[in-house]
Amino acid sequence: MTGADVLTTRALGRALLARQHLLTRATVTAADMVRHLGGLQAQAAPQPPYLGLLARLDGFAPEELTGLIEQRRVVRIALQRGTIHLVTADDCLTLRPLVQPVLDQGLRGAYGKRLAGLDLDALAGEARALVEEEPRTFQQLGPQLAASRPGRDPAALAQAARCLLPLVQVPPRGLWGRGGAAAHTTAEHWLGRPLDPAPSLDGLALRYLAAFGPATVADLQKWCGLTRLGPVLKRLAPGLVTFRDEHGRLLYDLPDAPRPDPSVPAPVRLVAPFDNLVLSHADRSRVLPEEYRLRLMTQNGLVPGILLVDGLVAGDWQLVEGGRGEARAVVIHPYAALRRADRQAAETEAERVLAFAGGGGAVRFGEPV
Template sequence: MISRHALNRATLDRQLLLRRHSMPALQAVEHLVGLQAQAPFPPYFGLWSRLDGFRPEELARLLEQREVVRIVLMRGTVHLVSAADGLTLRPLTQPLLTKYLLNAYGTVMASLDLDAVVATGRQVLAAGPLTGAQLGVRMAEHHPGAGATDLSQIMRMLVPLVQVPPRAVWGKAGQTAYATVESWLGREPHPAPSLDDLVLRYLAAFGPATVADAQAWSGLTRLREVFDRLRARLVVLEDEHGRELFDLPDAPRPGPGAPAPVRLLAPFDNLLLSHADRSRVISDDHRKRVITINGQVLGTVLVDGFVQGAWRRDKAVLTVDMFAPVTAGQAEEIRAEAAALLAFAEPGKAHDIRGI
């Protein structure tokens, strides 16, 4: 049986959060199977909380050199992933995206020749990246009677499109503009990616986990058959509720007593979004305070491995909102992490830490 605290420490270890690692940013992005990236800059803070000496210029350079991309993948959300993973993961998640599209645009799609719509979108984008609005308007010129917004959304869900720089480049600003993954990377998506490999990589980054956890992370269904196929290669554990959890035989499980330092997690951090049962890192009550009704996910404070507060930054001012009392030593550790985050985000400026 594996306890909740042991599960917590195992997950934090996989997530590179029990200590900061000396690891290239690209290697970390691949190990984590990407970072959720609806907003442009949370991935920078996600890597800062995990890597020793990480500088924003490293990730910005990877974006500009097309070694990492921003693309819709797991759960139908934008993720920052390596170029190789963008080409491999998008075909695996396409059934989910097609299902989302059918649910939202089924009536509209029924009146369209989807092959023709996709061909039009690809032709329009061949001239260079476009914003969603520009893409829709130009597609509508070829499909009279169809709404430009509808056409743009259909294209974005049926075709792997990447969000191109300067969007999400540290220190720069830019509208969201799209290019096809083939034109941007000069390579085609993987023709036959493996669901088995996807599950194994999930366990390496988020395990031990149940089938429901893997489905919550990916947005895919019917993964039970994948786990059953892999069962002989996995360790099978049982949690405090008698649920079956799967893990890699050689994956680290440091035990419930392993020290867990204070960490300030990025907004939208996948640690909080990648399990059906999130109690391994956050209570249900605290989750309601962190994930807002409009889908925002606040930056959070980990104390002894669990979410105990939230943080917000306004330039060089960082405000902490703790959900429960902490010791004097923990408060000092939170302030030190907050100061380090501000030094990372706003170097050379006077910093102000509030609420702790």
């Protein structure tokens, strides 16, 4: 193997930023960006998908994504890693069957004992009828399912329905400036189309590489939550290129995907909370320095907004909506002292967030700790 076959951590970081449109913002539609990214993390409503697109798109306004949600062109549904993602309607119907094993495993781990001996097919049929009659929250659905199943835990029954059925969250849930309780119906009912009867794991892997590569098998598995995907990438290998990282691990990639020179400058960016930029690799060091991993990714599973400096996590941030008598603010917490130019760039990005959120407000910096 020659030195040219090895991609440094910095080179991997620049490739990821290029594919995530965090080196240069794109001018494509919001729908096209959602599709390219394979969806955006949306478990915290409503900010993350909107802020994720804002970081990547020029000229993006909240009304564009709100319209896509209301027009049923994008939906919120449990997908990769069993977490809520905002995806295009087409991806919803294709990806949801592929990640069924992830949801099955999560249900067994959290509620298996409470569901033992239950007729899951009958439960799914009853739940489908209820949510297709009208969208329902889990707080409504669970007791309704428990009414004919005395002694069963309503929360476990609702979560079983979430696993067994492709449940989408309907608006106003997830709408910027509005929001609402997470009420669900089936994807088939909401979109008027069936799930993809023959979804492709090959297609899933290629989509991942386009947005997150170069990557190892472990990286792909971390992103989607599935296991045993090595044979998929091996099958695709004749049409791919391969490299090694600095630890000797095998990386797969698309031949024509961008792999910028590691010296390419990376602008300061404010990336959304829970962004897949930092959640989609087994080895996150391409963007997340090890010394900051525990600060950014807390034990309770919360991931704040991310301050990127020179392509690496350098702090976190939060958009704080002002309460009574208080102004809206973007609060930035750098993990180390920032150079003047980087601080100014972060302030400019924060002002862009404030303008997106409706104008006005303040930018505040916390002291490095």
